[in-house]
Amino acid sequence: MAAINFSELLVSSVDDIKNSLATLHALISQLKNNYPDKKPPEFKQLEFETNRMNNSLMQLLTLHKIDLSHFSLTIDEHSAADILEDVAAQQSSLLSLGSIQLLTQSQSDLFCYCDATHIINALCTLVNNAQHYCLSKVLLSASQEGDYVVFCLEDDGTGYPEDLLRSDQKVPGLEDTTTGNTHLGLVYVETIAQLHVKADQKGFITTDNNSQFGGARFKLYLP
């Protein structure tokens, strides 16, 4: 057998799996339509897991391209309120199945320069997770802090575990493979944040447990 290019094979397979996943998702929504009133609780888990898989695959593909230097952002000026609206819309099926509340908050005249596709995907991943770990509500807000536009996610869960807390703008370690958690979402959002550059300012993230509701707080800073 000829030598295979494993990297290429992996990428095309991930693409393929992603397509299957989209079909799977469509099938789930069709099944869901069979239950006009109360939907079985398994749907919530199905929705959460498919979202998670889909986001992860997309992030893997993007990180792979960044690794190969085949990647550049598509920067444009976007309304922060539109971005929050997009995140809420993408998470709407999952939200409709549970009792978790997603609140969004932003001034209508707040604008930021960013690659909306990737920022929305990053925020969706975080909101998807937050819904899993919180008790009853998640607040996603956008505001101006000095030269940066900040997207902030706060929940009322038990907060981040010790090893994920950091304010020093460094990617959390990937070395912790024993627990099976690669923190892919955080690696991805941090990487994307850092690609947002204005003059000598770079995007970054912080994580702490200072949520106004007593749970985890995540902040994404974009110059």
Place this chain on the structure above:
Amino acid sequence: MAINLTSKKILIIEDNASMRETMIHILGSLGGRFLITAESGINAITAMKIDKFDIVLCDYNLLGKKTGQQVLDDARFLKLLPVNAIFIMVTGETRQELVLSAIDNKPDDYLIKPISKDQLSTRIERCTARKQYLACVENEMDSGNFYQALHHCKRLLESDDKKMRLHLLKIQAELTIKIGDFKAAEQLYENILYERELPWARLGLGTVAFFLGDYDQAIETFKDLIVQHPSMMEAYDWLVKAHEAQGNDDNALSSLNSAVNLSPMSILRQKKLAMLADKTDNLAIAHKAYSAVIKLGKNSAQKSPADFAGLANVYLKSNAPNEALKILNQLNLRFQNDPEARLRSALLESEIHLTNGNKELAQLAFGKASVLNEQFSKNLPKELRLNMAKTLYLNGDKMACDEMLNDLVTTNIDNKLFVKDIVNMCDTFIGQNYAMLLIKQVRKELADINNNGVNLFLEGDIKGALDVFEKAIAKRPNNHTVILNMVKIIIHDLKSSKPDPDKIIKAQAYINKAIEIGMPHTQISRLQTELDSFQNATLQ
């Protein structure tokens, strides 16, 4: 937030049955009643020929032969999408990949699967709002009234809608380039870049340098952009143009080759590569590119007999006349009722038989070509006519050749690149001084006509002058001086007679024509301002 789609005609292009069902369900729950589905690109184009849709949702990765991008390209090429229609590309991947193969045709938005109801409704709502907001600008652009479009654009900018601001600035800069006011466009792009380094604005600045003739600067800008954004195809396309404008075909070819490697599915880029490689005698590249064009063309509205003729010619140049004949057979089969195809085929056939030393067959093919040429000559592409002129000369029909060349020079006297092609052909096959003399003579004829028209005008015979220029335009539709004088006289006529909307429309049509053929802003803007003053007077 919920929008109502009851009155909208919607086309869903999706090859996956479950996806289709989901889309229908979502759109139905948003009030959609007129929903048509197509499971392939070819069926989508047919559907668009039957109905004019308000909203098209198109999957990018369609099974079968056409991709979503090709559907969009064909729909725009065949003018199947109304100006205010919304085209949304639905994809499994992030959008960066997709922008790759797009040259001019970008969808209004991209959506990434899986799609929820809220997502779809938010996006359709935003696109609709944006289209409505920009309708006044886009309608004028669609009619070729660039000055009016620019005027609306400035007016909208004054209303200071922050959401639309950057988008409007982009359109404003593009329109400013369109009317040829490059210095103003440069200022616009610089202002945007001062605020933020945005690739499209940097690209815009590069194109301004190109139009101002500063090719070195333009090339540097495009190269920098490619380093920073390796997938920005527009930067490659402009880099190719800049190299060509500098007369450096080899550099143009190598840049274009890199671009095609990145986006092999783009038929227009493959076509350009094929022709450039053909021109520079890089036969291996030309062969590969023509073959790709023919393959892509099978499912595209942009297939052309020239692609087959090009490939056959490459075989001929590579001393493979029998392969060339095979391609001609395919050409004849594929385009049976197309006079252009038959002429191309006959011309090449004649050349192939000559190469094979088969004079009788060559003469027979040439006879076919001559008949076709007499019937259809004026409607054929100019490159083909130039080729015909060459064949006429080589077969000893000097008179027909003279006549054809005279007409080609007359109608294209302002097209520097093509005049250069004519000169090259004449120098190689006919003789050193032939083209020079011909051009001189055509210039003199033009000057005579102009003087005649202007004299009549000065004598006060406006009708006579208009007559002269109208006849001149009929024969030389692309001549700068003739069009300019025509507009000037109509405007003068408007000044001295009572308001006449027909004359205003006529003058506007000539101004639009002038912009279309690339006349500079400095020559047109004053005339447009004058014409606008009549238009305003009529409105009051």
